[in-house]
Amino acid sequence: MVKGLYGFLTLGVLVFTGGPTHASFPLELNPPRVVVRYGDSVSVTCSTSSTDYEGMGWEATFGGKSLEQDVNVVTWTVENLTDWTIEPKCYINLNDGEQPSIVLPVILYKTPDRVSISVLSHSGPMVEGTQYQLQCDIQNITPRQNLVVKWYKGNKLLDIVTYSNVSKRPEDVSATLMISPNRNDDGAQYRCISELDLGPEGPQPHPTVTSEPLKINVHYPPTFSRPEAENHLDIRVGEEITLNCTATGRPTPKYRWQSSDFQEALFTPPSEVPGTYTCTAYNQIGEISKTFTVNPKPKGDRTKFWVIIGFGLGLAIVVVIVYAVVKYRAGPNSII
Secondary structure: OEEEOOEEEEOOEEEEOOOOOOOOOOOEEEOOOEEEEOOOOEEEEEEOOOOOEEEEEEEOOOOOEEEEOOOOEEEEEEOOOOOOOOOOEEEEEEOOOOOOEEEOOEEEEEOOOEEEEEEOOOOOOEEOOOOEEEEEEEEEEEOHHHEEEEEEEOOEEEEEEEOOOOOOOOEEEEEEEEEOOOHHHOOOEEEEEEEEOOOOOOOOOOOEEEOOOEEOOEEEEEEEOOOOOOOEEEEOOOOOOOEEOOEEEEOOOEEEEOOEEOOOOEEOOOOOOOEEEEEEEEOOOOEEEEEEEEEEOOOHHHHHHHHHHHHHHHHHHHHHHHHHHHHHHHOOOOOO
C-alpha cells in the first residue's frame, strides 16, 4: 500500500479522502494587462469571490499595498510610472495558510526621441545601377519587440521590418534598406517610419514617428533623344543641313564633333564638305556616339526635275491643241 497526497492507493484503486481544493483561481485582475506610456498614471483592481481568506494586498516597487482585511478588492495605483522592470503582484492569504498570487503584465513604452534616415558610406549623387544602403536610426525607444519599421519611397511602401529580441529599457535601434536607383528615381524621396504595435490594449492608432525625407539625386550616362538609325543624309551644294545629336543625361552632357569640342547638340556642317561626322555625348558617368554620313546629291537630280516639268507642260499643250481641232471640226453648234 502506497500513501499519496489526500488519498491511499490500495489494490490499484486511487481513493481521495478529501483535502483543501479550489474549484477556480481566487483572484482576478481588471484589466488583466496594461500598456502604459512612460511617465503616465496607471490603476488596476484585484478582486476575489472567495470567502475563506484573511486578507489581500499588492506587492510592487511602486504603489504596493500591505495586507488589508475585510475587503474583496484592492487597487494598485501609480501616478507617474517610470520603473521599466516593474512586476506588480496581487496576493491573497487563505485561511488554510496558502497564498495564491497573480502577476500583472505591464508594458511600459516610450516613443523615440528622433527618427532619421541616411546613406551609409556615401555622400553626394548616386550613380544609376549602383547599390546603396539606406539606414534608419531610431533613438531611445522601447519595447523593441513591439517595434515595426516601415520604408517608403514617396507614398509606396517598400519594406517592413520587425524585431523578436525582447527589451524593457529604451535603446537605439537601426534598420537598413538596399536600393539600386535608376534615372527615374532622380529626385525621389525616401523615408522611414517607427511604429509601436502594442496590441489591442495599446493606443490606437499605433504611436508613430516619421523621419525627414531623404531626397536622392541620380547621375546616369547620356542617351540620344532620337534613334541612332537612319543617319545617312543627302545635301545639295549650297544647302545647309543640321545634324541633331541631342542627348539626355545627368550631369548635362557635353558634345564632341569629330576632334573639336562644340558645347552644342546641333551642328551645321559646311555645305561644301560632305562627309562623315561623328558626335559623342559624354558626362562623368559615360559616353555614347553616333555617326552621320552626309552625301552630296547628284547634279542630275535637278535636270531630271526640270525634264519632268517640261514633259508635263508639253503634254498639256498637246491636249489643248487636240481639243481645239476637234471643236473646230464639230462646228459651232457642237456641245463639245
